Amino acid sequence: MRVLLTGFEPFDGSSTNPSQEVVRRLVDGPPEGIELRTAILPVDHQLGPQALLQAIDDSQPEAVVCLGEASSRAMLSLERVAINLIDDRIPDNAGEAWQDRPVVVGGPAAYFITLPVKVMLQAILEAGVPAELSLSAGSYLCNQIAYTLLHRLANLDGSGDIPAGFIHLPRLPAQAAAQKIAKSESGPIPSMGLEDQVHGVEAGLRVLVS
Numbered sequence: 001m002r003v004l005l006t007g008f009e010p011f012d013g014s015s016t017n018p019s020q021e022v023v024r025r026l027v028d029g030p031p032e033g034i035e036l037r038t039a040i041l042p043v044d045h046q047l048g049p050q051a052l053l054q055a056i057d058d059s060q061p062e063a064v065v066c067l068g069e070a071s072s073r074a075m076l077s078l079e080r081v082a083i084n085l086i087d088d089r090i091p092d093n094a095g096e097a098w099q100d101r102p103v104v105v106g107g108p109a110a111y112f113i114t115l116p117v118k119v120m121l122q123a124i125l126e127a128g129v130p131a132e133l134s135l136s137a138g139s140y141l142c143n144q145i146a147y148t149l150l151h152r153l154a155n156l157d158g159s160g161d162i163p164a165g166f167i168h169l170p171r172l173p174a175q176a177a178a179q180k181i182a183k184s185e186s187g188p189i190p191s192m193g194l195e196d197q198v199h200g201v202e203a204g205l206r207v208l209v210s
Contacts, residue, residue, distance in 0.1 A: 001034055001208060003062065007020040007066075011092070011141075022194070025198045031206045037059035044093055056153075064149055065201075071190070074192070076168070076169060076204075078124075078131065078134065080133060081136065082137055082149075084102045084104060084110060085100070086103055113166065123203045128199070145166070149165075169192070172197075173193060176190070
């Protein structure tokens, strides 16, 4: 099965991004039965969606899983809905902060993720990795990419049945430690080790083959 797996470059002053690292690790050892195609997307409202659409055109995938970092999440979060809204809390890597803009002018208010998220959730949990279902992908680049993905597939002949969606990943422990140093925060900062994140995403991908 040909699967497109995407991650993001680092952003917001960080030197790494767990989604990028997970993609890199799985390139070296994809799950059995999966022909993995990958892309690392710019954290840029213009270039990110363009890179995603190009990767779809180039790889002609049978399933698409996009990964992204969520600093507030403590576990893998399988998103269920992408909304037609961009409303930035921080600027993208081009320095742009968009407010109250649609992802696609005139597009539907929202799309439902088409991945088998409940089955994937169960597989990830059985692999020993904390995970959850989430109703909101936020309103930053992660949501923009998820909506762009689903909008393209919904309007591409023969692609409406392709499983596609988005999984948010926690920060890596080194990122959490760096945030504590930089901001002198006393409370807990969610994080998860890279090995667990790779193991969890791999378990979710195996569901697509079965």
